[in-house]
Amino acid sequence: MTETLIKRTAVHATFCIERTLDASPARVFKAFADPKAKAIWFGGEETWTRGDAQMDFRVGGRERNTGKHGDVTYTFDALYWEIIPNERIIYSYEMHLNGQKISVSQTTIELAPEGKRTKLTFTEQGVFLDGFDDPKLRENGTKELMDALEASLKAAV
Amino acid sequence: MSGLQQSTSAPLDLMFQALADPARRGMVERLTLGPASVSELAAPHAMSLSAVVQHLRVLEDSGLVRSQKVGRVRTCQIQPGGLSLAEQWINDRRTTWERRLDRLAQYLADHPDDDGVTP
Numbered sequence: 001m002t003e004t005l006i007k008r009t010a011v012h013a014t015f016c017i018e019r020t021l022d023a024s025p026a027r028v029f030k031a032f033a034d035p036k037a038k039a040i041w042f043g044g045e046e047t048w049t050r051g052d053a054q055m056d057f058r059v060g061g062r063e064r065n066t067g068k069h070g071d072v073t074y075t076f077d078a079l080y081w082e083i084i085p086n087e088r089i090i091y092s093y094e095m096h097l098n099g100q101k102i103s104v105s106q107t108t109i110e111l112a113p114e115g116k117r118t119k120l121t122f123t124e125q126g127v128f129l130d131g132f133d134d135p136k137l138r139e140n141g142t143k144e145l146m147d148a149l150e151a152s153l154k155a156a157v
Numbered sequence: 158m159s160g161l162q163q164s165t166s167a168p169l170d171l172m173f174q175a176l177a178d179p180a181r182r183g184m185v186e187r188l189t190l191g192p193a194s195v196s197e198l199a200a201p202h203a204m205s206l207s208a209v210v211q212h213l214r215v216l217e218d219s220g221l222v223r224s225q226k227v228g229r230v231r232t233c234q235i236q237p238g239g240l241s242l243a244e245q246w247i248n249d250r251r252t253t254w255e256r257r258l259d260r261l262a263q264y265l266a267d268h269p270d271d272d273g274v275t276p
Contacts, residue, residue: 015247015250017251017254017255017258021258021261021265022262027265027268028265031261037264037268040264041257041260041261041263041264124250124254128247
């Protein structure tokens with residue numbers, strides 16, 4: 001438990017990325033569905049490792065990954081809600097940062113053929129919780145900033 | 158405000174300068190209660206709208222406040238660390254996925270023989 005009271009906040013956000021990929025919807029779908037294929041492109045500059053559960057790519061299946069970025073550990077815990085081969089994937093997931101739940105999101109991946117190519121639409125809708133009440137990140141929090149400014153202003157008078 | 162100010166302390170300088178003015182402090186105090194339009198910010202200070210807009214610009218440059226014009230109304234809100242952290246996180250998520258999709262495109266280019274038929 002943290003010593004300070006956690007300020008409960010919920011910030012909602014949506015973002016959408018569209019890409020046209022030079023491959024058929026079936027090939028793009030397989031890159032999401034095949035754990036071996038996904039492992040190649042999903043991880044990146046962060047070192048993502050498969051967590052304690054398997055990637056269970058079916059409706060109702062879970063996927064869990066752990067990523068380390070410096071001394072920060074992220075865990076990604078997803079549940080697949082809809083899988084329509086070559087057309088649509090929907091999953092929800094929660095994200096923990098150093099053990100603290102920081103977001104709950106829903107992701108929709110839509111695939112549509114465009115000639116021989118595929119238009120991929122990635123939409124994420126999320127709620128971001130409690131100002132990510134990580135002690136390190138909290139240093140930048142609203143209250144601290146305002147307190148510091150207030151103190152500086154008082155000192156300057 | 159010379160070039161010497163463009164050091165690492167510049168953001169803090171801008172913040173202090175922004176808050177050195179009582180009218181601007183009043184605007185920040187008002188915005189800590191919630192978002193407000195420019196005219197709502199002007200009302201308690203008996204200021205002209207153009208004066209408020211000028212003050213707003215100083216506050217925005219300092220990073221303390223941000224505003225967004227929706228239709229004909231410019232809504233201002235505080236830019237606290239907490240919110241910017243959320244925005245930073247969202248931007249990070251977007252960037253992460255932009256890069257992932259770059260790698261997906263590369264993966265697809267590297268595996269042209271994969272017919273996509275899932276066994």
